[in-house]
Amino acid sequence: MDLFRLAWRFLRIGAMNELQYRVNFFIQLFDVLLALGTGLVALGLVFSHTSDLRGWTSTELLAVMGVHILMGGLIRTTIQPNMLRLLTDVQQGTLDYALTKPPDAQVLVSVREFRIWQMVDVVIGAAVMGVAVLRLQAGIGIWQALGFAAALLFGALMVYSFWLMITTGAFWVVRMESVVELFQGIYAAGRWPVGIYPDWLRTGLTFLVPIAFAVTVPAEALTARLTGQTLLAAAGLAAFFLLLSRWVWKTGLRRYSGASA
Numbered sequence: 418m419d420l421f422r423l424a425w426r427f428l429r430i431g432a433m434n435e436l437q438y439r440v441n442f443f444i445q446l447f448d449v450l451l452a453l454g455t456g457l458v459a460l461g462l463v464f465s466h467t468s469d470l471r472g473w474t475s476t477e478l479l480a481v482m483g484v485h486i487l488m489g490g491l492i493r494t495t496i497q498p499n500m501l502r503l504l505t506d507v508q509q510g511t512l513d514y515a516l517t518k519p520p521d522a523q524v525l526v527s528v529r530e531f532r533i534w535q536m537v538d539v540v541i542g543a544a545v546m547g548v549a550v551l552r553l554q555a556g557i558g559i560w561q562a563l564g565f566a567a568a569l570l571f572g573a574l575m576v577y578s579f580w581l582m583i584t585t586g587a588f589w590v591v592r593m594e595s596v597v598e599l600f601q602g603i604y605a606a607g608r609w610p611v612g613i614y615p616d617w618l619r620t621g622l623t624f625l626v627p628i629a630f631a632v633t634v635p636a637e638a639l640t641a642r643l644t645g646q647t648l649l650a651a652a653g654l655a656a657f658f659l660l661l662s663r664w665v666w667k668t669g670l671r672r673y674s675g676a677s678a
Contacts, residue, residue, distance in 0.1 A: 423520055424528040431531030445534045449541050456482050471613045476552045481636040483545030485607050488631050490538025496577050498530035500584040507587040523666050550639060564648055565638035571655040572631035578658035588669035607632035
């Protein structure tokens, strides 16, 4: 409960700060609509030459696109701003302010920043998914909806753990500014189901950088492709990533000297 109370307080503070710059809403809306338009054009070009892509129809790939946009919005709303602030704190030696507070330091550095205008991506992504589900005409049952919610949660936890481990590298490596470009470049591959990629790339996007579980698996739930084994694997891998990121965080903290050192 302390986690949710803390996150809610920082969310309110972040919302008040962001609302001072309301023009950012229109900028973000333009950006996401431009990205959506580009994605739809690419989808149209692909399906002007084929009726399916490795078994995925155009409507099913529209669902993948919706999940990709939605998850990207969640990442840029919560995970990315907090990890970038953590990176700055480690480099400048100002992480002391978080380490000396009563809450667990990892929890605190994970919920301090929110970018509410990035929620535009979440809304647009949800709308694209809704259109895809309506076009599928199969409907979403209660188990599919629960499977989608669980898969989305497990994917978000894995992405958070990956970001935390990469950012914690700042305890050992001075220059980590390219982490954003690195992740965004890899995340762009999630616009398409990982099954269309070669085996070596599919393995990397599944177990090294969990894009498959963040985007493709939730989309499988919407398109009636998700199996219980895949969902159990997602739960197990999410738990593994969380434990591993916790260990990396604790190990990195032992190398931190702070501003007063």
